[in-house]
Amino acid sequence: MKIKESIVVEGRHDEARLKEIVDAHIVITSGENMSQQTLKQLKELNELHGIIIFSDPDNPGKRLRQKILNEIPNAKQAFLAQSVARHKRKVGIEHASKEAILEALQHVVEPNLDKSDITMNDLMEHQLIYHPDAAQKRQILAHKYHMSEGNAKQFLKQCHLFGIQKKDL
Helix, strand or coil, X not given: CECCCEEEECCHHHHHHHHHHCECCEEECCHXXXXXXXXXXXXXXXXXXXXXXXXXXXXXHHHHHHHHHXXXXXXXXXXXXXXXXXXXXXECHHHCCHHHHHHHHHCCECCCXXXXXXXXXXXXXXXXXXXXXXXXXXXXXXXXXXXXXXXXXXXXXXXXXXXXXXXXX
């Protein structure tokens, strides 16, 4: 699979795993401690041909993703569920199967400027918060829309970022 955008990953193991599977330019950030020089490079690459943020589905990966999005809000994103990126106690792209990685890269999400009409009340109405099965239901929807798994506030933020509407719930 050839990808025209640069793929942004956390470390060299992620890079090595992706190089086994796809033909793409890959940028290593060295995790959350990404340098200003790397961030500048990402901005330039995004202007040239776009970037895809593909960080690990753990808290450091989410923080890195947010750090990049704060500077490059129109960056594309690819997500892996923790369940497909786990090896014993470790979670990361390098542990995911070829099929899981290809699936994530085939469903890259772009920020949508269409305003989402979803509110916290809608999440409550659809039992996505304050319900015993709320986390599981949010997880199912996150997989359906190729978003990151998370709490209700994170889920709502992603719905707004990607322009998901009430009718889509």
